Amino acid sequence: MFSKACEYGIRASIYIAEQSMVGKRVNQKEISKAIDSPEAFTAKILQQLTKNNLINSEKGPSGGFTMETHAIDKIKLSNIVSAIDGDEVYKGCGLGLKKCNEKKPCPAHDKFKIVRDELKKMLETTTIKELTFGLKDGFTFLKR
Amino acid sequence: MFSKACEYGIRASIYIAEQSMVGKRVNQKEISKAIDSPEAFTAKILQQLTKNNLINSEKGPSGGFTMETHAIDKIKLSNIVSAIDGDEVYKGCGLGLKKCNEKKPCPAHDKFKIVRDELKKMLETTTIKELTFGLKDGFTFLKR
DNA sequence: TATATTTCGGATAAAATTGTCTTAAATAGG
DNA sequence: CCTATTTAAGACAATTTTATCCGAAATATA
Ligand code: FES
Ligand code: FES
Numbered sequence: 001m002f003s004k005a006c007e008y009g010i011r012a013s014i015y016i017a018e019q020s021m022v023g024k025r026v027n028q029k030e031i032s033k034a035i036d037s038p039e040a041f042t043a044k045i046l047q048q049l050t051k052n053n054l055i056n057s058e059k060g061p062s063g064g065f066t067m068e069t070h071a072i073d074k075i076k077l078s079n080i081v082s083a084i085d086g087d088e089v090y091k092g093c094g095l096g097l098k099k100c101n102e103k104k105p106c107p108a109h110d111k112f113k114i115v116r117d118e119l120k121k122m123l124e125t126t127t128i129k130e131l132t133f134g135l136k137d138g139f140t141f142l143k144r
Numbered sequence: 145m146f147s148k149a150c151e152y153g154i155r156a157s158i159y160i161a162e163q164s165m166v167g168k169r170v171n172q173k174e175i176s177k178a179i180d181s182p183e184a185f186t187a188k189i190l191q192q193l194t195k196n197n198l199i200n201s202e203k204g205p206s207g208g209f210t211m212e213t214h215a216i217d218k219i220k221l222s223n224i225v226s227a228i229d230g231d232e233v234y235k236g237c238g239l240g241l242k243k244c245n246e247k248k249p250c251p252a253h254d255k256f257k258i259v260r261d262e263l264k265k266m267l268e269t270t271t272i273k274e275l276t277f278g279l280k281d282g283f284t285f286l287k288r
Numbered sequence: 289t290a291t292a293t294t295t296c297g298g299a300t301a302a303a304a305t306t307g308t309c310t311t312a313a314a315t316a317g318g
Numbered sequence: 319c320c321t322a323t324t325t326a327a328g329a330c331a332a333t334t335t336t337a338t339c340c341g342a343a344a345t346a347t348a
Binding site for chain 2: 347
């Protein structure tokens with residue numbers, strides 16, 4: 001569904017958001033430990049998210065990453081996905097024709113469109129904030 | 145969503161089925177021309193589909209690929225996808241945790257499950273046959 | 289039987305993705 | 319100002335995916 005980079009990006013975003021909500025800044029090492037991802041690779045992804053203004057970074061001792069608290073319920077899953085994978089997965093043709101095209105649809109278009117639009121709606125309405133809720137109570141997990 | 149290999153595999157299957165329904169056997173060259181895919185790579189994928197008994201192949205002059213007519217409405221999209229990509233896409237965790245796990249779900253589990261199950265249902269109920277209908281009438285397309 | 293056609297199978301190559309390493313830049317704190 | 323810590327940036331490496339190539343095997347047909 002998504003690339004590894006994107007999966008790490010989403011997990012990292014959720015973790016950063018959760019920590020930001022209790023006023024904590026987290027660094028690369030903590031993040032990759034919390035979400036069980038390769039440290040250097042994750043660092044690259046964090047750079048991407050930073051460039052896309054989805055998270056903030058600060059250098060130096062006691063530096064690290066945060067998500068602005070007022071943004072946590074504004075940022076949607078789709079923002080993370082677009083920033084890393086682009087929007088092909090929820091806008092492109094399921095059979096790989098360049099651009100999904102209503103006028104010249106692939107044979108699976110009608111079937112795919114339903115699923116893809118559901119995915120799109122889900123990504124565009126799900127906030128990072130709501131994904132943090134189960135975490136601190138131990139109902140949901142960012143690694144296993 | 146799917147790999148390139150899988151996209152080609154689905155398009156090829158639909159084309160082969162369509163031709164088989166009018167009694168025509170098609171070879172690698174025709175197929176990759178019809179679906180606009182790299183010939184040698186497509187040949188590999190056709191081998192996979194053959195091994196999985198989704199299509200039949202015959203060697204020699206006038207050889208090529210067919211789909212058994214009585215199977216065309218039995219074979220589902222999920223059969224093609226599983227044969228090439230496996231079932232990760234509609235059974236795995238959306239955030240990349242190994243195995244989706246109801247007991248220890250990722251934060252996005254509930255949201256993802258809905259979409260993924262819809263995808264699963266679509267793939268498991270859509271037959272190759274119904275995907276061929278629009279083709280000959282020029283309503284749907286395997287390339288653009 | 290000889291030949292041309294076609295799939296099969298394995299090796300190889302190119303490109304994209306995933307992952308690592310090293311150095312530079314920023315910054316907090318002594 | 320100096321040092322330790324942390325992110326930024328770019329080069330590099332490994333792996334996976336995508337794609338090509340070639341010789342062998344099968345087969346129709348002349
Ligand atoms: S054209 Fe293929 S999904 Fe719309
Ligand atoms: S655990 Fe992530 S989708 Fe089920």
